[in-house]
Amino acid sequence: MSFNAIQIILVFAWVFIIAIDQFDFLESLYQPIVTGAVIGAILGDLKTGLVVGGTYQLMTIGNMPVGGAQPPNAVIGGVMAVVFAIGSKLETGAAVGLAVPFALIGQYMVTLLFTVMSPMMSVADKMAEKGDHKGIVRLNWLAMAALGLLFAVVCTLGMIGGEAMGKTLESLSKAQPWIMSGLSVAGGMMRFVGFATLLRIMLSNDQWGIYFAGFSLATIIGYVADLTSIVLTNAGFTNTILDKGETIINHGIEATERVGSIANVSGSALLLIAFIGIALALNDFQTNVALKKAGSNENGGDDDGI
Amino acid sequence: MASKQIQTTYNNLTPAAALDKKTLNKMVWRSLNLQGSFNYERMQANGWLYGILPGLLAIHGEDSDDLKLSMAHNLEFFNTHPFLVTFVMGIILSLEQQKTDINTIRAVRVAAMGPLGGIGDAIFWFTLVPIAAGIGSNMAIQGNIMGPIMFLLIFNVVQFAVRFFLMHWSYSLGTKAIEVLTANAKEFTHAASLLGVFIVGALTSNYGGTTLSANLALENGTTIQSILDGVLPKMIPLGLTLGLYFLMKKKGWTPIMCIGALLVLGLLGALVGIF
Numbered sequence: 001m002s003f004n005a006i007q008i009i010l011v012f013a014w015v016f017i018i019a020i021d022q023f024d025f026l027e028s029l030y031q032p033i034v035t036g037a038v039i040g041a042i043l044g045d046l047k048t049g050l051v052v053g054g055t056y057q058l059m060t061i062g063n064m065p066v067g068g069a070q071p072p073n074a075v076i077g078g079v080m081a082v083v084f085a086i087g088s089k090l091e092t093g094a095a096v097g098l099a100v101p102f103a104l105i106g107q108y109m110v111t112l113l114f115t116v117m118s119p120m121m122s123v124a125d126k127m128a129e130k131g132d133h134k135g136i137v138r139l140n141w142l143a144m145a146a147l148g149l150l151f152a153v154v155c156t157l158g159m160i161g162g163e164a165m166g167k168t169l170e171s172l173s174k175a176q177p178w179i180m181s182g183l184s185v186a187g188g189m190m191r192f193v194g195f196a197t198l199l200r201i202m203l204s205n206d207q208w209g210i211y212f213a214g215f216s217l218a219t220i221i222g223y224v225a226d227l228t229s230i231v232l233t234n235a236g237f238t239n240t241i242l243d244k245g246e247t248i249i250n251h252g253i254e255a256t257e258r259v260g261s262i263a264n265v266s267g268s269a270l271l272l273i274a275f276i277g278i279a280l281a282l283n284d285f286q287t288n289v290a291l292k293k294a295g296s297n298e299n300g301g302d303d304d305g306i
Numbered sequence: 307m308a309s310k311q312i313q314t315t316y317n318n319l320t321p322a323a324a325l326d327k328k329t330l331n332k333m334v335w336r337s338l339n340l341q342g343s344f345n346y347e348r349m350q351a352n353g354w355l356y357g358i359l360p361g362l363l364a365i366h367g368e369d370s371d372d373l374k375l376s377m378a379h380n381l382e383f384f385n386t387h388p389f390l391v392t393f394v395m396g397i398i399l400s401l402e403q404q405k406t407d408i409n410t411i412r413a414v415r416v417a418a419m420g421p422l423g424g425i426g427d428a429i430f431w432f433t434l435v436p437i438a439a440g441i442g443s444n445m446a447i448q449g450n451i452m453g454p455i456m457f458l459l460i461f462n463v464v465q466f467a468v469r470f471f472l473m474h475w476s477y478s479l480g481t482k483a484i485e486v487l488t489a490n491a492k493e494f495t496h497a498a499s500l501l502g503v504f505i506v507g508a509l510t511s512n513y514g515g516t517t518l519s520a521n522l523a524l525e526n527g528t529t530i531q532s533i534l535d536g537v538l539p540k541m542i543p544l545g546l547t548l549g550l551y552f553l554m555k556k557k558g559w560t561p562i563m564c565i566g567a568l569l570v571l572g573l574l575g576a577l578v579g580i581f
């Protein structure tokens with residue numbers, strides 16, 4: 001498997017774009033069906049690119065970024081599958097199998113970046129305090145560039161190092177599983193800081209009951225939804241692709257599920273809850289308006305505002 | 307201005323001029339990068355602020371104290387469906403333009419962002435992508451270059467139609483709604499924060515996925531997690547949220563201290579096998 005410098009540079013550039021595209025831009029260029037064709041064209045075999053991209057796409061249809069979970073990364077997996085299929089003249093299935101370690105590393109990098117970006121929010125707070133709107137814009141673009149670079153570098157290493165690089169990455173990802181697993185767990189807990197901040201600002205003492213009511217309702221609906229739908233997020237990918245690499249993927253999936261169990265119970269739960277919340281809020285609004293009217297009739301004043 | 311942190315009304319309460327189509331469209335384009343600085347603490351918060359900045363600048367003016375106030379509260383936790391975000395943008399911008407009470411804006415933002423996730427997933431990931439990718443993939447597998455082109459075309463026409471429509475529709479909707487509501491602004495704020503708190507309660511459970519390791523079990527095989535679930539499901543997310551609330555409110559912890567503590571907790575927990 002050998003590629004010339006121009007090919008490597010073009011793949012680097014394309015991966016840079018689609019790594020960002022998986023969360024931003026058009027959120028569709030990264031899909032294997034598109035990326036397969038582009039990588040195929042760059043490597044001089046459009047037809048193979050189309051076939052592998054299309055096949056990979058059908059495999060990953062059940063593997064969407066639903067509800068914010070991080071499945072093994074199909075973006076980097078799709079690119080490497082095409083690279084291996086063309087570079088090493090492999091069957092689609094075998095190429096996809098070799099791409100699995102890269103998909104896993106991709107997932108790790110996303111977890112890492114989302115963790116590192118959390119403390120950066122305090123920097124953003126300082127910018128807001130100073131009204132530094134250009135800083136906010138810069139931060140958003142910098143984070144996107146960081147994601148693009150991480151992915152592009154790994155794919156380039158994969159193109160140069162080939163299958164051997166896959167094996168290296170595989171053993172690297174197995175070496176200290178607790179670090180990735182710990183980061184995933186910590187990442188899953190950080191949103192509670194966001195909630196606690198909101199509560200600190202929003203919650204007046206007479207609203208604790210409402211907070212617990214919302215919590216309870218979501219828990220009940222989540223429990224019901226859990227009974228009926230099982231692990232939508234990971235099932236598709238795991239079943240179809242991972243026959244080839246199940247041992248590697250297992251601890252990654254395990255970590256993913258813990259962060260990502262939000263996905264399975266989401267669905268329409270929050271919409272249903274919002275309906276009930278709106279009913280409560282409307283009732284509160286109407287009662288208070290009625291009270292105000294009654295009060296103002298008695299006092300005869302209309303602009304005391306109390 | 308030591309009390310800036312708790313200031314809940316803008317200094318300049320005169321409604322700003324309505325945002326023009328150009329500014330609204332600019333924000334639709336920016337909404338594409340909503341998740342640019344996604345992170346585990348506040349998720350899309352910084353991308354959200356990035357998206358509505360053109361509107362906020364037009365409304366509050368550059369270098370004004372009101373712009374700082376507005377930027378600060380728009381950097382709080384935010385997460386919604388990336389393809390439907392312009393709906394929230396339109397409403398919030400109409401509230402900002404009318405210089406509505408900050409507590410109201412926050413409450414409406416929280417109440418609007420939550421439910422959209424499920425709707426967006428249903429429309430885009432469970433319907434549009436399978437259809438568009440299904441058609442495209444079969445063509446691509448036969449070596450037809452039209453496969454990926456069809457896919458991109460179908461997906462993006464729908465995506466941009468939804469983004470532009472929601473922005474303009476919800477902005478005019480919000481503007482109309484405010485006229486009705488200003489008569490009872492105080493009562494509306496109370497009701498809206500009630501809804502907001504209710505939704506944060508729901509998010510605590512719905513977004514809270516932290517559980518103990520399945521390996522933590524009694525000798526008979528019962529896991530500690532299942533015992534906790536027996537007492538109160540989602541006890542850990544609730545406990546962590548309330549604990550962090552306490553640390554911030556009573557002990558004066560900053561978000562960054564909380565994040566550091568959680569990082570240590572997660573790593574140590576994973577090392578000794580709690581998680």
